[in-house]
Amino acid sequence: MSIFEYNGSALVAMVGKNCFAIASDRRLGVQLQTIATDFQRISKIHDKLFIGLSGLATDAQTLYQRLVFRHKLYQLREERDMKPETFASLVSALLYEKRFGPYFCQPVIAGLGDGDKPFICTMDSIGAKELAKDFVVAGTASESLYGACESMFKPDMEAEELFETISQALLSSVDRDCLSGWGGHVYVVTPTEVKERILKGRMD
Amino acid sequence: MECVFGLVGNGFAIVVADTSAVHSILVHKSNEDKIMLLDSHKLIAASGEPGDRVQFTEYIQKNVALYQFRNGIPLTTPAAANFTRGELATALRKNPYFVNVLLAGYDKETGPSLYYIDYIATMHKVDKGAFGYGSYFSLAMMDRHYHSGMTVEEAIDLVDKCIMEIRSRLVVAPPNFVIKIVDKEGARQHAWRESVKDAPVPAA
Numbered sequence: 001m002s003i004f005e006y007n008g009s010a011l012v013a014m015v016g017k018n019c020f021a022i023a024s025d026r027r028l029g030v031q032l033q034t035i036a037t038d039f040q041r042i043s044k045i046h047d048k049l050f051i052g053l054s055g056l057a058t059d060a061q062t063l064y065q066r067l068v069f070r071h072k073l074y075q076l077r078e079e080r081d082m083k084p085e086t087f088a089s090l091v092s093a094l095l096y097e098k099r100f101g102p103y104f105c106q107p108v109i110a111g112l113g114d115g116d117k118p119f120i121c122t123m124d125s126i127g128a129k130e131l132a133k134d135f136v137v138a139g140t141a142s143e144s145l146y147g148a149c150e151s152m153f154k155p156d157m158e159a160e161e162l163f164e165t166i167s168q169a170l171l172s173s174v175d176r177d178c179l180s181g182w183g184g185h186v187y188v189v190t191p192t193e194v195k196e197r198i199l200k201g202r203m204d
Numbered sequence: 205m206e207c208v209f210g211l212v213g214n215g216f217a218i219v220v221a222d223t224s225a226v227h228s229i230l231v232h233k234s235n236e237d238k239i240m241l242l243d244s245h246k247l248i249a250a251s252g253e254p255g256d257r258v259q260f261t262e263y264i265q266k267n268v269a270l271y272q273f274r275n276g277i278p279l280t281t282p283a284a285a286n287f288t289r290g291e292l293a294t295a296l297r298k299n300p301y302f303v304n305v306l307l308a309g310y311d312k313e314t315g316p317s318l319y320y321i322d323y324i325a326t327m328h329k330v331d332k333g334a335f336g337y338g339s340y341f342s343l344a345m346m347d348r349h350y351h352s353g354m355t356v357e358e359a360i361d362l363v364d365k366c367i368m369e370i371r372s373r374l375v376v377a378p379p380n381f382v383i384k385i386v387d388k389e390g391a392r393q394h395a396w397r398e399s400v401k402d403a404p405v406p407a408a
Binding site for chain 1: 289293296297320322324325326327328330333339340343
């Protein structure tokens with residue numbers, strides 16, 4: 001039993017036309033037992049930057065608190081929000097700091113950068129960044145997610161179509177993974193608004 | 205094996221713990237109180253390594269009291285829960301506490317709340333939670349019969365159902381349980397459920 005599979009998680013982020021979507025499942029489990037079906041895996045750093053943390057829930061919570069702390073300090077010093085590319089480098093650095101005693105998390109970062117250009121990336125538990133132009137996935141359902149996203153993704157989708165695509169990809173993938181599921185949480189972010197939606201899928 | 209469970213009702217939260225102090229095959233005592241009063245309106249029900257359980261919960265209790273002395277106002281339940289999680293998380297990679305905690309509290313502004321905190325510092329606000337082998341029975345019972353806004357009588361009825369299930373289906377079922385409740389009047393012991401009475405200790 002891998003430590004990354006202790007709590008169970010599924011995360012996916014996709015790029016659309018001047019927008020992005022980031023989605024997660026809602027299960028919090030302890031190996032075979034389900035503890036909660038309303039666990040928040042995606043957190044807002046600022047209005048145009050979201051981070052989802054898959055893997056061990058305790059490390060995800062600790063890491064999130066550290067990142068919010070660092071971002072707030074950055075905001076005080078720079079008097080502006082962090083760009084997604086900068087934030088991704090920060091997360092990577094924080095993870096590599098613990099190279100020989102790592103946080104057991106895989107982050108998925110999604111944001112709107114300069115000129116509201118969508119940016120997504122993921123990294124492994126020691127901070128190896130993977131930038132992608134289309135989609136990134138993480139969690140126990142990642143293999144199913146890769147397949148679902150690869151077949152369903154089209155470039156330059158508008159917000160509504162992107163929402164449909166990411167939702168279908170998430171729900172169909174978590175249905176094949178016993179450790180993730182119990183619904184979905186989708187954020188679709190455009191330069192003007194953030195739409196948060198809860199999905200009802202197979203509740204098992 | 206230690207059974208701890210709890211639920212949130214209409215304006216109150218209930219936590220139940222077994223009262224056996226066990227060392228390998230020997231039962232030292234059957235009236236060990238595992239639910240500590242953190243302050244006037246908070247309860248902490250703990251299960252796990254016996255020395256860690258007592259040391260850790262006392263440490264949290266004294267720090268909650270210290271905050272009140274220093275600042276003149278008591279901690280809110282989410283603040284106490286986050287403090288507890290922080291202590292567990294800090295100790296996790298140095299000298300971990302093997303203690304699972306259910307923290308129940310009542311705040312004037314927000315009402316009753318229950319926090320599930322794992323021994324590896326996974327924290328989640330829940331309506332019903334349980335730890336130990338008994339959780340397989342009590343969670344299932346609560347999933348079936350729980351609804352939000354239960355009265356005290358309904359909740360005690362559900363607690364009794366869970367205890368009956370644990371007693372009949374768990375092979376090393378603990379004989380006695382203590383039930384504590386926290387509502388706007390404060391945190392207090394509600395009842396015992398005893399099927400084995402310890403011989404009283406003669407006075408010196």
